Amino acid sequence: MPEPSEDLVIASADLDQEMTLLDILDHVLNAGVVIRGSLVISLAGVDLVFLGLDVVLTSVETAMRHMKLPNVSAAEASSKGPPR
């Protein structure tokens, strides 16, 4: 029989228990409305569309790998190879 969930972790702003960085990044990068198509900006010389779609479509694990690179922008990190 399972034991009572004494180990259950609650991370809620309502209880002044802060959510982890991973919780937050997971939600802002993987949840919400996605706009696709010509409305999204594309600037010459800046791989912004690639950056945007890259982050939106990738997993948090992959995004976190990029974020751990010190002093390397996301665009530069993306240029090292598209995460899948």
Place this chain on the structure above:
Amino acid sequence: MAVLAYCITETQPEITVPQGGVRGAAIEIVRVPDLQCFISQFDPQDVVGKAPLQEAALDFNRVLQDLLRQTAIIPFRFPTILTDETALSQFLTEHQEEYRQTLHRLRNCVQMEIQLKMQTSTQPQATSPKSGAEYLRGRQAQHQYIESIVARFREAAQHLAKDWRHHETVAGIRCFALVDRSDVQAFLRQMKGVSVPTESEPRVTGPWPASEFLKEQ
């Protein structure tokens, strides 16, 4: 100038605009009938080249949470960048009725999430299958095991959750409950009382924007 879109809300009730957005940029409002969208003017060159993405994402979340405390929101994924306010207005106008109905349906609601990890040691049939049939039986048993745990949480939440969704992931299973914002504390107490295997590392987070419930099932 390009704009970074945060989220969409109804125009009522009146909302206090957060002090600063991503990278301290001022937050502005783009309005269409019945809807408003919170944005910041955005210089892609600056942010792409210099700002750590993580820091910007945390700023983005802070804005969303600030607004969520005041009303229901439809968040954009970060980073959603549009060419200018005209492009955003066009997008909002095209989806105006859909978002108006969604925000009306989600009014006063927030999303709570339960994450359960399924480690190998907790899974039935953990040993390597000797045949395809054995593998499939193992998968079925594992699925039933996971569903039984989800059912306990769902039962505990049934009086508080207006809607419930869950789906399996590589790491385990994620459950989402749509809860009235006045019931968040009660929901958390209910979840605390659920008996589950400790190996599943149950974790409850929220309140979040109701992103999993934007589409009706």
